[in-house]
Amino acid sequence: MRVLACIKRVPITGGRIVLAEDARAINTQHLAFTMSPHEECGVEEAARLIEAHKGDSVVLTLGPPEATEQLRDAMALGIDRAIHLQTDGQEWDGEATAAALTDAIRADEAASGRFDIIFLGNESADSGGFQVGARVAYALGRPLVTGLKKVTLDGSSVRCEQEVEGGRDVYVVPLPAVLTVKEGLNLPRYPSVPGRMRARSKPVAVSTPARPAPHLELVRLAVPAGQGRRAESLGAGAAAAPAVVEMLQKAGVV
């Protein structure tokens, strides 16, 4: 079978987000980067499917040259090869991102055959547009199921569990399908040293699509005002226990 995982490179924010001078991006000078958490689970699931069923696994991203790191991370988890749609670091809106991914998927499928499953994150950690998966699925004319916490292959269809209030809704859709996943789908493995070594020599196909004018156009970012919480110290160490219990009593929970 053939499986694709789409990922996005995002900064690992610490306790406080600091903006760049023009307020159009996060100041990432002192930040490390990762792939968006939901997508890491998509990569893990793709690697597991290919381990179990054999075939070809591919990871695809639209991002700056540095996103090669995240593609190598995905390949260290077991993905066979990568496609990198390189940008100059400017943000692409959801429509433009989906169009570029769709073009790349069509080109790869024309050369190597149809993907049985395409994984994307339910939403990216940073821009949170909640739409790239839906656009890719619609453009390809394939069924889409979103927000998945469990995926089970069953012959030529796939059983999907979506987390909802009070349990999980179940969908069964035929392959090929597009699935957007959430963290918790699986526990991604920690890449092994041999895995990392192998990832270095796996192929990365690079192209540089042109960025269309965004229809959802970022003007500026702002850090929201705090929630006005002002920490009151109840003390230090075990000696603070009576003060804590009094607070809990006042709150009506003891």
Place this chain on the structure above:
Amino acid sequence: MTVLVLMDESDASRQALTLARKFGEPRSMRMDALGAFAPDAIAAALAEAASELNVAAVFGAGTDRGNEVMARLAARLGLPFAANCIAVTPGDPVTLTRLRWGGSLLEEARLHSPRPLITVAPHTIPADSGPAPVEVDVKPPAEADLVVRVVDHVSPSNGGVSLAEAKVIVSGGRGVGSKEGFAIIEDLAGLLGAAVGCSRAVTSAGWRPHSDQVGQTGTKVAPEVYIACGISGATQHMAGLKGAKRILAINSDPQAPLMLNADYTVTGDLKEIVPAISAEIRKRR
């Protein structure tokens, strides 16, 4: 002008109605208008109604379901979509403010579209209390739009207190140190009838299941009291805490972000403090 609003029972859809009224006279479509959830069928019905009524905009709630259906509608119509907005001003372009990073960052943006598609982030603006809008008629869906539909529902297997609805949550972070370290967290939670939560560092380490994770990629919670033990308070975690009424932080580092954003703090070793709180509760019973 008419504006179409995708509605369910949630407060979030009445919040969407609040902003929708700025664009025109609202008409509504219910999320369950076709019975069992079939997102393509609802998106198709919205597309048809939007065109028939020549609506100025389509609004929905920024819930999982709302965002999903609106994204499918956007794909169908080939139009841009702005998810999780908290303020919107009509015009060409529409100017809006939306949430990023699970609400840890605000984005001001311009939406260039002949028919703006917008969802409104839950818990951010007042819910509309005006008259319920008239519902639009929904025709039976096409077969092709029923390929993706809910065919079954499975209930959670654990009988514990659910995080999303818990009145009290005792939550542990990296500072708990190990899987076994959660015994003192569970003991305190048991005494308080509380749910056990944790940070992303804990689920990534495999100490707790992901269903216990509070945060942007876990569960968003709204308890009366949230007790955070050994959690530093990365934005990923704080994004899940915005609905908490009172936050008590227990941490050895008084400068940890969560200690600075809590209502109450206790500084020191949680391995001493948490059992001491449990002992104090037992003593008073």
